[in-house]
Amino acid sequence: MVALDMSRPVAVQAESRPAIRIEGACKWFGDLKVLDTVDAEIADCEFVSILGPSGCGKSTLLRLMAGLVPYEEGNITLLDTPVESPSGDVGFVFQTSNLLPWANVRKNLLLAAELDRKASQPDEAAIVAMVETLGLTGFEDSYPHELSGGMRHRVAIGQALIRSPRVLLMDEPFGALDALTRDHLNVELLKIWQKEKKTVVLVTHSIAESILLSDRVLVMSERPGRVIRDIRIDLPRPRHPSETRKDPLFGEYAAELGRLMGVA
Amino acid sequence: MKKVRKSNGPGAVRGFMEGALFLAVLIGIWEISIDLFEVKAYLLPPPSAIAAELWVSRGELFEHGIITMGEVLWGFLLAVGLGIPVAAVIFFSSLAKRTLYPLMVALQSIPKIGLAPIIVVWFGYGLSSKVVMAFLFAFFPVVISTLGGLASTPANMEEHFRALRASALQTFWRLRVPAAMPSFVDGCKVAMPLAVIGAIVGEFVGSNDGLGNLILLATGSSNTPLTFAALLTVTILSLGLFYIVEILGRFVWWRST
Numbered sequence: 001m002v003a004l005d006m007s008r009p010v011a012v013q014a015e016s017r018p019a020i021r022i023e024g025a026c027k028w029f030g031d032l033k034v035l036d037t038v039d040a041e042i043a044d045c046e047f048v049s050i051l052g053p054s055g056c057g058k059s060t061l062l063r064l065m066a067g068l069v070p071y072e073e074g075n076i077t078l079l080d081t082p083v084e085s086p087s088g089d090v091g092f093v094f095q096t097s098n099l100l101p102w103a104n105v106r107k108n109l110l111l112a113a114e115l116d117r118k119a120s121q122p123d124e125a126a127i128v129a130m131v132e133t134l135g136l137t138g139f140e141d142s143y144p145h146e147l148s149g150g151m152r153h154r155v156a157i158g159q160a161l162i163r164s165p166r167v168l169l170m171d172e173p174f175g176a177l178d179a180l181t182r183d184h185l186n187v188e189l190l191k192i193w194q195k196e197k198k199t200v201v202l203v204t205h206s207i208a209e210s211i212l213l214s215d216r217v218l219v220m221s222e223r224p225g226r227v228i229r230d231i232r233i234d235l236p237r238p239r240h241p242s243e244t245r246k247d248p249l250f251g252e253y254a255a256e257l258g259r260l261m262g263v264a
Numbered sequence: 265m266k267k268v269r270k271s272n273g274p275g276a277v278r279g280f281m282e283g284a285l286f287l288a289v290l291i292g293i294w295e296i297s298i299d300l301f302e303v304k305a306y307l308l309p310p311p312s313a314i315a316a317e318l319w320v321s322r323g324e325l326f327e328h329g330i331i332t333m334g335e336v337l338w339g340f341l342l343a344v345g346l347g348i349p350v351a352a353v354i355f356f357s358s359l360a361k362r363t364l365y366p367l368m369v370a371l372q373s374i375p376k377i378g379l380a381p382i383i384v385v386w387f388g389y390g391l392s393s394k395v396v397m398a399f400l401f402a403f404f405p406v407v408i409s410t411l412g413g414l415a416s417t418p419a420n421m422e423e424h425f426r427a428l429r430a431s432a433l434q435t436f437w438r439l440r441v442p443a444a445m446p447s448f449v450d451g452c453k454v455a456m457p458l459a460v461i462g463a464i465v466g467e468f469v470g471s472n473d474g475l476g477n478l479i480l481l482a483t484g485s486s487n488t489p490l491t492f493a494a495l496l497t498v499t500i501l502s503l504g505l506f507y508i509v510e511i512l513g514r515f516v517w518w519r520s521t
Contacts, residue, residue: 090427092424094424111438115430116428116429
């Protein structure tokens with residue numbers, strides 16, 4: 001039995017300046033309290049997953065970080081700036097791929113840059129490199145309806161990455177995909193993260209996905225959501241779905257997270 | 265090697281052949297029945313008489329057809345040209361949504377055929393009264409479909425555009441307008457045949473020319489074959505204009521995806 005330190009306090013003091021700092025954030029939808037004094041810090045270049053039961057407000061928390069949804073109480077700062085509206089430093093990947101059906105892959109990728117003239121505009125080489133990174137070479141002129149679900153999600157990730165944001169926020173981006181495609185995209189995501197060194201916050205309801213990808217997993221309670229645990233995943237990198245799952249530590253983490261989620 | 269059979273190739277041709285054959289049989293029965301039951305030509309002419317009339321009066325039918333087509337097209341274009349901005353105003357202004365929109369719905373409920381006489385009084389016997397009638401028939405479907413299209417922009421796409429920091433203007437032109445196009449095209453498909461009806465009604469009430477006028481004159485002088493020939497011309501005109509909209513609508517190919 002491997003001894004695990006799973007009793008870390010909530011909101012670990014990050015070593016360096018945090019990319020995202022959430023202090024006492026509360027959120028109501030009318031009379032319904034969805035987030036209850038959430039505290040969290042996410043370090044620069046850290047990969048953090050937010051795991052929680054459905055309806056716990058984890059997607060809402062991500063939207064607060066992105067400036068897509070206003071919050072009533074607390075403070076959220078992103079790269080030392082209080083979050084008030086969507087920032088150019090953030091790339092957001094939604095649960096649905098949200099591609100324009102009338103635009104091909106290339107135009108969908110460029111959309112993100114075109115809509116924000118202040119953002120750095122990618123040159124031809126950058127587009128080619130992005131398409132290659134996403135594994136979409138040869139599909140530049142294809143339209144969304146001609147792509148598989150997994151490929152559409154690749155384009156959506158590309159849209160978020162094309163402006164070279166420092167923070168990538170992902171809201172269950174692979175939730176609608178089959179397990180195999182999901183594994184593939186997880187591998188791709190890890191590669192991209194390792195190459196480009198970004199801060200990533202991933203909302204997921206998959207325990208396995210959170211362990212496979214993250215440096216840390218923040219576990220949220222049922223609504224109103226609070227961060228109840230902060231678990232550091234000390235698995236060696238680079239990780240790979242089939243290899244990493246064989247690691248006995250993986251099972252330990254999975255058991256612990258499952259217990260916290262009330263499924264084991 | 266196994267050859268893959270195209271599913272709609274021979275099927276489509278066969279379907280067309282069957283349809284044409286069915287129509288030919290019906291026309292044949294019609295032709296024979298007229299002879300058999302000694303139906304008077306001024307009541308119901310045989311298809312052969314209508315075909316002969318179509319040929320003899322082809323110049324006349326064409327001239328009147330062009331006039332009616334002009335009325336329809338002007339009315340339709342006016343409906344589109346005014347309908348889009350009106351829909352946009354209603355969409356963006358809550359004041360317009362509370363005032364202009366209910367008024368429009370109320371006006372739509374007026375039987376427009378009942379308006380035709382006063383429209384002719386106001387706009388005269390010429391082109392403009394028919395254009396107004398065609399416009400009145402086509403306007404509402406254009407506004408409603410455009411409005412519906414603008415309002416149907418998926419919420420997740422709007423949020424996505426917000427996350428991408430798009431301005432309101434960018435969101436309008438790059439998201440709402442293309443997203444509204446399929447519904448707009450559907451509205452145009454409804455509006456075009458309605459514009460034909462509007463123009464014909466206008467011609468019935470007061471006109472010097474056009475296919476509606478010709479139908480009135482032919483029926484009045486018991487030239488029933490000409491009535492039917494003119495009716496057939498209106499039908500062809502209406503179908504033709506519909507297919508022009510249909511073909512233009514194919515530029516909005518994401519309708520079907």
